[in-house]
Amino acid sequence: MNPMNKFQAQFEALRQRTPALRSEGVAARRARLQKLSSWLHAHRTEIQQALYADFRKPATETDLTEIWTSLVELKHTSSHLKKWMAPRKVGASMALLGTRSWVQVEPKGVVLIIAPWNYPFYLAVGPLISAIAAGNAVVIKPAEQTPATSALLRRLCEDLFRPDEVLLLEGDKEVATELLKLPWDHIFFTGSPAVGKIVMRAAAEHLSGLTLELGGKNPAVVDETADLRDAAEKIVWGKFLNNGQTCVAPDYLLVQESVQPALLTELTDAIQRAYNPDGAGIEQSDSLARIVNAQHFARLAGLLEDAQTKGATVAAGGTVDETQNYIEPTILTNVPATARVLEEEIFGPLLPVLTFKTLRETAEYVNARLKPLAQYVFSTSAENRRYLLENVSAGGAGVNETVLHFAHPELPTGGVGNSGLGKAHGHAGFLAFSNEKGVLRQRVGFTGIKAMYPPYTGRVKQLVALLVKYL
Numbered sequence: 001m002n003p004m005n006k007f008q009a010q011f012e013a014l015r016q017r018t019p020a021l022r023s024e025g026v027a028a029r030r031a032r033l034q035k036l037s038s039w040l041h042a043h044r045t046e047i048q049q050a051l052y053a054d055f056r057k058p059a060t061e062t063d064l065t066e067i068w069t070s071l072v073e074l075k076h077t078s079s080h081l082k083k084w085m086a087p088r089k090v091g092a093s094m095a096l097l098g099t100r101s102w103v104q105v106e107p108k109g110v111v112l113i114i115a116p117w118n119y120p121f122y123l124a125v126g127p128l129i130s131a132i133a134a135g136n137a138v139v140i141k142p143a144e145q146t147p148a149t150s151a152l153l154r155r156l157c158e159d160l161f162r163p164d165e166v167l168l169l170e171g172d173k174e175v176a177t178e179l180l181k182l183p184w185d186h187i188f189f190t191g192s193p194a195v196g197k198i199v200m201r202a203a204a205e206h207l208s209g210l211t212l213e214l215g216g217k218n219p220a221v222v223d224e225t226a227d228l229r230d231a232a233e234k235i236v237w238g239k240f241l242n243n244g245q246t247c248v249a250p251d252y253l254l255v256q257e258s259v260q261p262a263l264l265t266e267l268t269d270a271i272q273r274a275y276n277p278d279g280a281g282i283e284q285s286d287s288l289a290r291i292v293n294a295q296h297f298a299r300l301a302g303l304l305e306d307a308q309t310k311g312a313t314v315a316a317g318g319t320v321d322e323t324q325n326y327i328e329p330t331i332l333t334n335v336p337a338t339a340r341v342l343e344e345e346i347f348g349p350l351l352p353v354l355t356f357k358t359l360r361e362t363a364e365y366v367n368a369r370l371k372p373l374a375q376y377v378f379s380t381s382a383e384n385r386r387y388l389l390e391n392v393s394a395g396g397a398g399v400n401e402t403v404l405h406f407a408h409p410e411l412p413t414g415g416v417g418n419s420g421l422g423k424a425h426g427h428a429g430f431l432a433f434s435n436e437k438g439v440l441r442q443r444v445g446f447t448g449i450k451a452m453y454p455p456y457t458g459r460v461k462q463l464v465a466l467l468v469k470y471l
């Protein structure tokens with residue numbers, strides 16, 4: 001017999017709470033969201049301090065990418081919740097005339113959220129908002145690599161929720177493994193594709209619902225019609241925000257050959273303007289986060305060394321400082337296809353730049369690889385933009401922009417294939433944590449449909465044949 005799961009008692013308590021949660025109306029759920037919103041405003045400085053302690057994330061970046069993003073999700077969810085919770089009427093088809101049909105949503109029940117370290121606050125709170133808005137009892141397992149944020153998230157949960165409604169359990173993969181053995185009604189996982197596969201296997205054991213928000217190698221295409229200065233500024237922002245540790249950061253560039261030299265100049269200048277405005281050196285910048293820990297520093301330094309050994313050129317940056325987990329924003333050119341930086345998700349401040357002659361080449365290059373989480377297109381040609389959006393498969397896209405599509409609360413966010421399963425944010429996030437129950441109501445005593453019941457006499461056969469014929 002299996003030994004009792006370490007978290008069984010807490011899981012049972014949450015399960016017992018689900019009938020009360022599912023019967024709550026809009027007002028009670030909104031009140032919970034409102035409490036969360038007030039807590040974020042009241043603890044803004046502590047959130048900034050926690051992220052700074054974890055990987056020297058600049059306070060302004062925390063405001064923008066952890067707090068503001070959470071508040072946007074909260075506000076959007078709160079203001080649309082009544083509509084999302086209301087039954088949605090569906091018209092009757094010809095054969096079902098006389099019936100009434102609608103879709104009504106119900107909470108899935110007890111759900112598990114597993115969060116990563118790169119946006120450790122927002123990527124726990126964002127799915128939490130969707131889960132409680134949909135009426136679920138929730139367990140959050142935050143990332144172990146960002147302990148200050150993890151501890152603060154625990155305080156948030158303890159301050160705001162009963163432990164049988166929202167429970168935060170800190171720990172590493174041992175804790176996650178134990179949790180994954182339980183029969184969750186839904187698992188919402190954000191992290192790497194490798195661990196995503198482990199989570200999917202665990203979900204299969206209980207046929208738990210599943211959302212996988214994973215990563216990938218996101219291409220940014222810059223064609224010869226692009227406004228190069230504008231493109232460079234946006235690429236530099238999206239790439240080096242959080243020091244490159246962003247799931248939707250541009251992973252590598254595909255630049256039309258004729259504009260590569262000019263784009264490289266613009267990229268180098270944009271890096272200097274952003275991170276070295278007074279010439280004191282990029283390492284002194286207080287606008288650049290650090291690599292999260294020594295293990296990821298070593299991984300990235302290894303990627304850089306591997307590329308250089310195989311013949312890549314460092315066109316900008318290249319400095320690393322182990323004592324600070326610091327890696328300078330770095331641009332690589334002449335990168336050989338065998339370099340690991342072109343094979344693995346980089347997830348750090350290294351930017352390989354490849355060139356192409358035709359747009360078709362770029363589509364073929366991307367489509368020959370695992371499907372990315374995001375694609376970016378920089379072009380002033382509507383035809384080129386349309387071509388790339390229609391011919392490259394990716395979870396989401398930004399046109400003449402990076403990263404921002406992720407912050408739009410009503411754009412379904414998530415991957416495709418290797419970059420993820422299911423969508424998050426706004427209505428999509430609410431639906432991920434809900435069951436859409438399709439309901440058909442028949443009039444009592446209505447006999448029409450009974451004309452097709454067995455025994456299948458000649459008359460029944462004729463009637464069914466007519467139905468088939470006229471569809």
Ligand SMILES: NC(=O)c1ccc[n+]([C@@H]2O[C@H](COP(=O)([O-])OP(=O)(O)OC[C@H]3O[C@@H](n4cnc5c(N)ncnc54)[C@H](O)[C@@H]3O)[C@@H](O)[C@H]2O)c1
Nearest residue numbers: 115116117142143172173176177191192195213214215247
């Ligand atoms: N799609 C998105 O929205 C999104 C957002 C952020 C990050 N990501 C992706 O996340 C990855 C980086 O985050 P990470 O390094 O924290 O990912 P990770 O997969 O290593 O860890 C994520 C979470 O899974 C847990 N975990 C680790 N090993 C486990 C195991 N064997 N079994 C069960 N749980 C386990 C960790 O404790 C952590 O809470 C990147 O690939 C990035 O692209 C995706």
